[in-house]
Amino acid sequence: MPVDVGLLEAPAGHALLVCGSEPQSSATLTAWVATGLRGGEKVLCAGMTPYEFASLLDRVGEPRHGVALADALSAGQLRLAPAEELFPTDDHESVVVAALGEGWAGVRVTGPAGQALARMSPVEYDSLEGTIDALCSRYPLSALCRCDSQFVRMNLALALAHHSAVAEDTAVLSVRRGRSGPGAEVELNLAGELDASNADLLRELVAQAAARSGPAPLTLDLEAVAFLSVGSVRALLAATDELRGGGGLVRVRGAGPHVLRVLQLLGVEQLPGFKVEEGEP
Amino acid sequence: MIGSAATSVRAVRPAGSAHDAFFYDDEAELVSVAAAFLSEGLDHGDRALVVCGGERNRLIVEALAAYGSRLSAIGQRDVYPRAARAIAFYRRFTERGLEVDAPRIRIFGEVPFPEDRRRWPEWGRFESVCNAAFADLPLWSVCAYAAGSTPPDVAQMARLTHPTLRTARDRSANDAYVDPVAYLSGGDDGLEALRATTAPAVLTMSSLQSGEDLQRARHRLRSALGSALFLGSGVGDDFVTAATEVLINALTHGRPPVTVRLWLDAQRALCAVTDRGAGFDDPLVGYWQAGFRAVPTLPPSGLWLARQLCDDITFQRTVEGFSVRLHTTLR
Numbered sequence: 040m041p042v043d044v045g046l047l048e049a050p051a052g053h054a055l056l057v058c059g060s061e062p063q064s065s066a067t068l069t070a071w072v073a074t075g076l077r078g079g080e081k082v083l084c085a086g087m088t089p090y091e092f093a094s095l096l097d098r099v100g101e102p103r104h105g106v107a108l109a110d111a112l113s114a115g116q117l118r119l120a121p122a123e124e125l126f127p128t129d130d131h132e133s134v135v136v137a138a139l140g141e142g143w144a145g146v147r148v149t150g151p152a153g154q155a156l157a158r159m160s161p162v163e164y165d166s167l168e169g170t171i172d173a174l175c176s177r178y179p180l181s182a183l184c185r186c187d188s189q190f191v192r193m194n195l196a197l198a199l200a201h202h203s204a205v206a207e208d209t210a211v212l213s214v215r216r217g218r219s220g221p222g223a224e225v226e227l228n229l230a231g232e233l234d235a236s237n238a239d240l241l242r243e244l245v246a247q248a249a250a251r252s253g254p255a256p257l258t259l260d261l262e263a264v265a266f267l268s269v270g271s272v273r274a275l276l277a278a279t280d281e282l283r284g285g286g287g288l289v290r291v292r293g294a295g296p297h298v299l300r301v302l303q304l305l306g307v308e309q310l311p312g313f314k315v316e317e318g319e320p
Numbered sequence: 321m322i323g324s325a326a327t328s329v330r331a332v333r334p335a336g337s338a339h340d341a342f343f344y345d346d347e348a349e350l351v352s353v354a355a356a357f358l359s360e361g362l363d364h365g366d367r368a369l370v371v372c373g374g375e376r377n378r379l380i381v382e383a384l385a386a387y388g389s390r391l392s393a394i395g396q397r398d399v400y401p402r403a404a405r406a407i408a409f410y411r412r413f414t415e416r417g418l419e420v421d422a423p424r425i426r427i428f429g430e431v432p433f434p435e436d437r438r439r440w441p442e443w444g445r446f447e448s449v450c451n452a453a454f455a456d457l458p459l460w461s462v463c464a465y466a467a468g469s470t471p472p473d474v475a476q477m478a479r480l481t482h483p484t485l486r487t488a489r490d491r492s493a494n495d496a497y498v499d500p501v502a503y504l505s506g507g508d509d510g511l512e513a514l515r516a517t518t519a520p521a522v523l524t525m526s527s528l529q530s531g532e533d534l535q536r537a538r539h540r541l542r543s544a545l546g547s548a549l550f551l552g553s554g555v556g557d558d559f560v561t562a563a564t565e566v567l568i569n570a571l572t573h574g575r576p577p578v579t580v581r582l583w584l585d586a587q588r589a590l591c592a593v594t595d596r597g598a599g600f601d602d603p604l605v606g607y608w609q610a611g612f613r614a615v616p617t618l619p620p621s622g623l624w625l626a627r628q629l630c631d632d633i634t635f636q637r638t639v640e641g642f643s644v645r646l647h648t649t650l651r
Contacts, residue, residue: 209535232538235568236531266538269565269622276619297557304405304628305620306412306609 048074048206050213051181053172055152055202057191057240064094066208068149071183073104076111079144080179083120083134086151092119116143122154131170135178145179152184156194168201188240199247204228210237211263212244225252230263233271242274249282249289256314257282262293267301276307283312292316337454340491341482343467343475350376350464353488354428355383357462362387367422369413371399371429372464380428390422396432403446404627407453407608414459427461433474436587439649442632444477448503451483453608462486504603521581528578534571537580538564544582545589558629559648563591565622566633566644570595574642590647599635599642606633 048070049056058065072095075082084092099117100108111117124134138146156164171182184202191198191205198205204213210231225248233241249257257279261267279289289312294302299317302308308315344350350372358368362384370380370393377393384391400406414425433443447463454461465478479485479496480503523544525537541563545556563580570578574595583590606623627633630648637643 232535234531234538234564235534235572266561266564268561268568269620269625270568273619297554297561300554300558301561301625304408304625306408309412 049183049211050204050206052203053168053175053182053184053201054204054206054213055184055186055191055198056149057188057205057207058185061091064098065185066098067206067211068183068185069095069098069104071149071181072099072117072147073106075145075147075181076106076108076117077104080147080181081115081138081141081143081145082111082117082147082149083124083138084118084149085120085122085124086154086185087119089119115141122150122158131167131174135174135180139178145181147181147183149183149185152186152194152198153190155184156190161197165197165200168197172201191240192243195243195247199244205240205244207237207240209234210241212241224255224258225249226258226260228260228263232266233264234266234268235270238268238270238274241271242278245275245278249279249287252282252287254287256288256290258290258292260293261291261298262295264294264298267298269301269305272301272305272307276310279312283310286312288312288314290314290316337451337457338460338484339451339454339482340460340462340484340486341478341494342462342464342486343470343478344464344488345467347376347379349488351379351383353486354380354462354464357486358384358391358426358428359387361424361426361460362390364424365422366390366424366426367417367420368392368426368428369394371396371427373430373432376430396430399429400432402628402631403442403449404607404624406446407449408628410450410454410459410461411457411608411610414454414457418458424458424460427459428464429461430464433471436649437471437473438588439631440471440474440477444474444481445504445632447477447481448498448500449604449607451481452500452604456610500604501602522584523582524579525581526577526579528567528571528580529576530571534564534567537567541580541582541591545584555648555650559589559591559646562626562629562633562646562648563593565626566591566593566646569622570642570644573597574599579640584650586650588647588649590645592643592645594638594640594643596641599637603635 049067056065056067058068072082072084076099084095087095096108096112099106108117135146155167159167174180175182204211206212210229210233213228213230227245227248229241245259259275279287283289291302291313294315294317299315302315307313342353344353354370358370358380362368368387368391370377370391372380373396377395381391381393399409410427417425431443431447433440450461463478463482465475470478479494480498482494483497485492485494523540525540528534528537538560542556542560545559567578567580570576570593575597576595578593578595581592581594606621606627609620609624623633626646630646633644633646635642635644
């Protein structure tokens with residue numbers, strides 16, 4: 040099942056988008072904004088220069104997204120918001136409630152995680168992300184925090200603690216935590232194209248997930264993975280080495296025919312501690 | 321001098337791997353030699369496998385029915401889609417047999433050279449690589465060739481690639497044998513037909529530098545191949561994956577910028593990935609992965625996957641730099 044990588048979208052809820060030097064040209068961000076607009080949600084973009092916002096508009100306005108951009112702008116549905124508006128020291132809830140009070144079906148907020156962390160102490164940042172997490176579960180709110188790969192590497196534990204997914208333009212790596220507490224099953228949903236450009240990120244995320252899964256099996260759902268390189272397989276092996284070496288189990292499921300073939304040709308399904316499940320999950 | 325009896329080559333049980341060529345006159349001779357070779361091992365606890373064409377698997381298995389499941393047979397089609405996959409299959413079969421109980425594995429088979437003579441060198445190289453790829457395993461294989469009907473070019477390849485020759489009566493060292501590195505370093509790379517590239521490439525991408533280029537290159541290769549392939553065939557996906565792995569190597573181990581060119585004709589696809597570096601000299605790279613099962617942490621290599629996903633990969637130094645060429649049959 041091929042994924043249209045040009046439109047690979049970050050999931051709703053609280054997610055972290057890893058992008059390069061030009062976040063406004065991220066296909067994932069574009070698709071995420073367009074989905075919100077089509078669904079009648081209000082979309083607030085923070086931490087962009089007017090120029091960056093204008094080039095995001097150019098992309099969102101492409102016909103394939105099916106967005107009536109002029110209407111959205113004049114109705115205030117899509118707006119460039121100053122960072123202060125979205126990262127106040129208190130009362131984030133009022134921002135969401137106000138937007139919902141205008142009659143929108145939901146609210147989407149995107150802002151730069153790095154800028155937020157630069158404005159406050161790590162403790163305050165942690166509490167802010169925790170607040171956003173809570174609001175996402177209480178209101179029809181989706182928050183897409185943007186960062187660069189250096190940020191996610193340096194703050195990975197923090198990133199994973201609050202974000203349900205880490206996305207970049209060619210891959211979405213989302214973590215679904217099972218029952219909380221020690222021994223809870225951890226499931227990682229991977230989507231898009233896993234190759235040399237995101238193998239380091241993949242390795243670190245899977246290693247974090249493996250460290251959390253403890254004695255319970257770690258499940259990797261590859262259903263939406265359109266491409267899997269050998270380097271990414273190496274990343275998966277290295278990240279789960281300790282888990283498997285200690286008798287733990289890594290369960291791989293949902294792999295499409297092509298991904299399954301790669302795993303089989305590399306002998307992964309024969310490795311101790313690896314279980315590759317064929318067919319429908 | 322009791323030991324001197326053992327100097328007859330036939331009686332020597334090689335310590336590591338052995339690889340014999342056997343030119344047979346008729347099916348009856350083939351069955352009797354196969355049965356003698358395999359039963360000698362089966363009597364000593366070896367496990368054995370036959371991989372012959374036509375009715376010959378069945379005839380050999382019937383002759384050795386008494387040995388039950390210690391003797392297996394498998395069709396050529398299941399083993400030989402690609403050289404690297406055949407090697408992977410034989411390595412796994414051998415490792416598994418050793419794990420269970422066997423001191424040695426014996427294989428009697430026929431390499432199915434395709435009808436398309438442009439693909440013969442690819443399988444000649446397979447025969448040669450086997451000598452290196454199984455060197456660390458107690459695997460004794462006998463490759464049978466029909467004396468009457470094997471084309472002279474193929475027979476010549478067999479003589480260059482087997483350290484020992486076998487007849488119905490004896491077994492002797494083969495003076496014509498060439499070691500794998502020398503064999504693969506010389507001669508026809510089997511790409512002449514397409515490499516006489518008077519035709520322009522259907523796709524050329526130059527100045528590839530980074531991971532972002534990688535994805536774009538992959539998508540363009542896929543769409544260029546898409547028009548040449550039947551929908552739903554895995555050949556295109558496999559070829560694109562193989563080319564991507566080679567491109568990743570060029571970007572990470574070679575010297576960018578990298579150029580990718582694709583040629584297509586009705587039967588075959590050729591992709592050349594060229595970086596500006598000096599490349600490497602070992603023509604056996606990527607044909608097999610030793611000990612992957614035994615040592616779980618040993619990471620698999622991209623070239624190994626690439627070799628399993630296309631017909632053939634060769635290396636050339638050109639005026640531009642180091643060129644890795646992949647080719648595959650479009651079905």
